[in-house]
Amino acid sequence: MNSLLYDPAFWSRLQFGFTLTYHYLFPQLTMGLAWFLVYWKWRALRTGEEKYNEAARFWAKIFGLNFAVGVVTGIPMEFQFGTNWADFSRFAGGVIGQTLAMEGMFAFFLESAFIGALIWGEKRLGPRNHFLAAVAVALGSWLSGYFILVTNAFMQHPVGYLIAPDGSLGISSISAYLLNPWAFVQFIHNQTAAVVTGSFVITALGAFYTLRGIHPTAARLYLRAGTIVGLIASLLVAFPTGDEQAKMVGNHQPVTLAAMEGKFVGGPMAGVAMIGQPNIQEQRLDNPIEIPGALSFLAYGTLQSYVHGLDEYPQDSWPDAIELLYYSFHLMITLGTIFILIMIYANFERWRGRLDSNRGLLWVLMLAFPFPYIANTLGWMTTELGRQPWSIYGLFRTRDGYSKVVSNGDTIFTLIGFTGLYFVLGLLFLYLVGREIAHGPHEEVATSLGKEASL
């Protein structure tokens, strides 16, 4: 009975992790697309060129589908704090509930009020108000991200809290809580990563239309916007935001950094492993190929800096899935580097005026779009696995937080339910997005019923 599969905390973690990972596939694209929409609406307002309106209209539909799936998969996230993590909520609800409530009240109301106007209201609103609706939706979606990241940052690096006489957490300083330095770095890192996803998706569609030889005006617009923004965002994700994020982990959670890098033994001149498989039994990295001193330099500024190893910490404070954490972190960095290289090459070709004709590159750009989703997911896995065994770093252990009254039978049932429902939802989403893509960005005046009425 002591197997992991009988552990209620395991099943609640699996369900939370699965539903959260799935959910975040959708908001990352809406956050990534939001400012593209604002930009195109603004260009349309300034120049009056129809191609910008067409682009905004088309991507607003993709945005709308993502938003709908994001809404329906997002509500279970908030509720699971109560259903599956009751003891965690008892302890920390007074703090993290504040930002979850703010997200609903400040951000989600804004976004959901104007999303309908953005997608269907163009004729009724007129160009200027329609542009403002796009701004409201973009602000709402980014604000929503900020409140969620403040919540997460508190769990990574708790600040501005107090412990009440009954042992639960309260807020001592709301400004310290909302302006957590961890949240600031994480927000920029996460949002630029979302923009990477957005720009790779836009670029991929531009490449697809170009390779097919259809919708040339739209394709050129997408390729241009996608590759320029994609290059800037890919660079920003790595430096300074990713760099700062890793430094923060090194300073506040040295044991996490050691696990991320597979550093079983501490020391100066610590290297970054390019290749290597963590071997927990033997406490070493198998088949390592390392860049010597790189980790010391990246984390603490000099080649001689001392990097802590896992051996300096008791085993019960190690993250409990070191292998997964190590691979998540390394694959994220590998993918991030590849994104930069692809985008540098694409921009070079665009500068030479060969972006439309370099078919090899277009194939790469078309097929590359899933990888930013993977990289974003790996980044969140690094964040969440790295914080283990804590729910709130140093304050509250994950395994103390699950709902004691919920049986494994209940959790496994709902996990199966989510798996089935989300599988169908995913098929539906892909089918509908595929239909929009096949239809293309050209305006068709008749609506589905309008067509019927005109027959």
Next chain:
Amino acid sequence: MIETWYGIVSFMLIAYVVLDGRNFGAGMLHWLVARTPEERRQVVAAIGPLWSWHEVWLVGFGGTLLAVFPRLMASAFAGYYLALFLILWCLLLRGMALEVGGHINDRLWQGFWDFVFVVSSFLLAILFGAAAGNLARGVPLDAHGNFSMAFFTDFKVRGNVGLLDWYTVSIAIFTVVILAAHGATYLMLKTEGPVRDRSESYAKWLWTATGPLLVIVSVQTWFIRSDLIRHGIQNLVSWVGMIVVIVSAFALAIGLRNRQEMRAFVGSNFLIVGLLATGAATIFPVMLYSTLAPENSLTAYAVASNKSGLVIATIWWPVAFILAASYFVIISRQYTGKVSVRRDTQGYY
């Protein structure tokens, strides 16, 4: 302070029920008031662009409950585990039905999503109704403030109760009828032609049924929790709520008879607000009553988070509420009047 927050949290839940309740009602009547595919698009367009705005009230309620009454959220949500996930899944299916049903002009596609819309709306009304019944009847809370509840045990209302028993099923049926009536009143306001006329006859019929049903569930409540009725009589807010119910019922009746759709709809909204406010005031300060031993019950004072958090929330919440209300005013001005399927279609092309 705690009383204020009890009021705000109740207000958010009531706002959600009144706003999304019309959508549940329209969903339950979808097949009855709309017979042709075009008529069915009309119903969906009447709900159309604002359903996610309505659902945000539930999100806002959940977050606020966690911030202000964390121990209540922990006990109640973990205890209602399966029922709550059924609600979440139905909300998910309902949302998808509304969003994607109009995307493809195909009989099978639309017929399928209409089916999903109707079934999930019914289940939501039943589940929310049963949950309300559970709040009045109580749940088997132990001395540590925990409970875990099966869907049904022996259908009795005392001791080791289940989610469903004769009392909570009665409340669920009452909820189905009153929300269907509310939805019909909304569809009268927003639609034209045959859909409007059918909605009108359903509204009259369903609101007429609501009266006797209200008497029945009140008697049932007196039977299982006579302390609640005594408590309600002494509570000023309960009286205000009951007066709102009576005034709204008159407005509704006059509106329905004189074909004043707006008056009827306003009456319908306030009638439900009045009923729920009466209920919320009557059970206060107990938020979750224990059927095992009254001293195990969770009161608002026992489950509130500490004072600093409440003070902070008191500062930002009114600001957020005013902003949210102003978006609503801006947006709802875009959607006044009857819907036109051509203009308000949710189809993408």
